[in-house]
Amino acid sequence: MANLKTSEKKSKAQSMGLHTEVLTGKTQQKFFNPDEAENFYYFGTYDVDFNKRTEIDVKNMDCREANKKIDELMKDGYGTIVIKNPQGKHSLGVGILNKLNLIFEGSLGYFGCGSMDGPIVRINGRVGWSCAENMMAGKVVIEKNAGSCFGAAIRGGDLICKGSVGARTGIDQKGGTIIIGGDAGAFTGFMMQRGRIIILGDVGINLGDSMYDGTIFVGGKIGSFGSDAVEAELTDSDQDWLKRKLKVAEIGENFDVSKMTKVVAGKKLWNYDALEPTEKKGAI
């Protein structure tokens, strides 16, 4: 592991958190060399053609078999894959680190589409707990309802549920956007650190409890605010962003965003700005 040492020289910039870190000792950092670009391999990625389409029926497969099959199809260059009969199975479509159009014709169980980075997923059914957990990038659209811990710890991408979701939506969220067309349960945005959550319907108790940072927009009634969650002014730029985001997400296009409630961290419980240097925050 790299040994991090900070420069000893104090400066005004440093006191503001804008100091330089010097890496010493062995490091796993790899520097890009254009001469070796052809040999560079990024694990789990393939060249796929979105016009090359196929279908697989996973009725009689377990999640390992189904996920392996998806990987094999991407390896063969398929860019659009339709999954038939998922029937609420757990952990389908996880760990996909590739551009891909993935369509589930049915419902998923727990941890569907978790830890993915890049695909565009459409689920024509419902999802269970922890859908898209740890998603880095991409887009997931769920046509029906979702379970609890929806979008837990996502770092990027768009996660859209056209129906209602359970409790703790966006728990530990670190980036990206979660959009809910219906209602959301208790503890929505619990300990969220970055990113945005949009709920067009009502939301349950303890909204934004112990949130570090990030923004939550609510269209309906709020059960109660959680610890350190406070209402903030909804600006014109917020409204512009909401309109644009809802339009792109093809959800609530005619929704009156001017009446939404904006919720942010009061920063009495946690002060995220004091925890990490600015340059690090920019990289998150």
Place this chain on the structure above:
Amino acid sequence: MCGIAGLIHRGNTSNVGFELQGMLQALKHRGEDSTGYALYGKTDGQNFIMRFKVGENVAEGSSSVKEDVSVYDERKKIVDSYLSELGAKVIKEDRILPYSLRYEIQYDKDLMEFSQKIESVEGVEILSMGKSLEVIKDLGNAAVVCNRYNLDKVVGTHAIGHARMATESGVDIKSAHPFWGYPFSDVSVVHNGQLTNYWNNRRVLENKGMRFMSECDSELIAVYLAEKMRNGATLEEGMKESLVGLDGVFTYFVATKDSLGMAKDTMAAKPLVLYESDDLVAMGSEEIAIRSILPQEIETYDPFDGEVKVWQI
């Protein structure tokens, strides 16, 4: 982690034993220490069905002490004599396993007195007493228990069940779910979660004359609801009070001879997926439980925090 499942056919009967077996077997990864069924079948409504045990299953993995079958025989004899003393007439008797029995009984007096007398025999526990309800629970997964007790042909209106991973108490039948809502006939409960004010509530309820047979925290729900109903509350009122009276994380189902209910704690910390139509309600800890009986695409949802629902047959 445990798994619970339940279903109710409204205005109809079905093979609920087979259906519940499929639902619980789909949840077997949530716990295989024991599995229990509360089946509400068709009866003539005249006689009580008493399911009781005179000992424990001491197979591999059990936390019970092995006893000789002759001890079970001795206990059965005492139960038979007590039934006579109580004025109960045994219409039909089935000894399904050396430690597990099913009696059809004619009895029209106080059930609490009846239960106290029968359970005064060491090692004897009434698993259920009802004119419609039969609780069957034993060690092993849903398929094992179903085969052991021939449950796949049981026809009825509704059922609840539990696949248990033992965390708070022993691997034995007395700690397995469902729990009978003693001393009320036809009341049963299954629970997924942990109750953190179990001992406080238990002491209060024991002082009010309620009985606990195990150290399993989930039994508290059955006793808590029974005590509320004894004091005149409806099932739904008791369930709503439980959201405040019980501390911890829980999703539980409770069934009576003509209804099925669910309650979820105010933190919604335990899972539940629900399917509701005009003629069938099916619910379970995971959607795959419901899919085992409804493989076609259906509308399901997660009930919210602090939600209580009750359906009638």
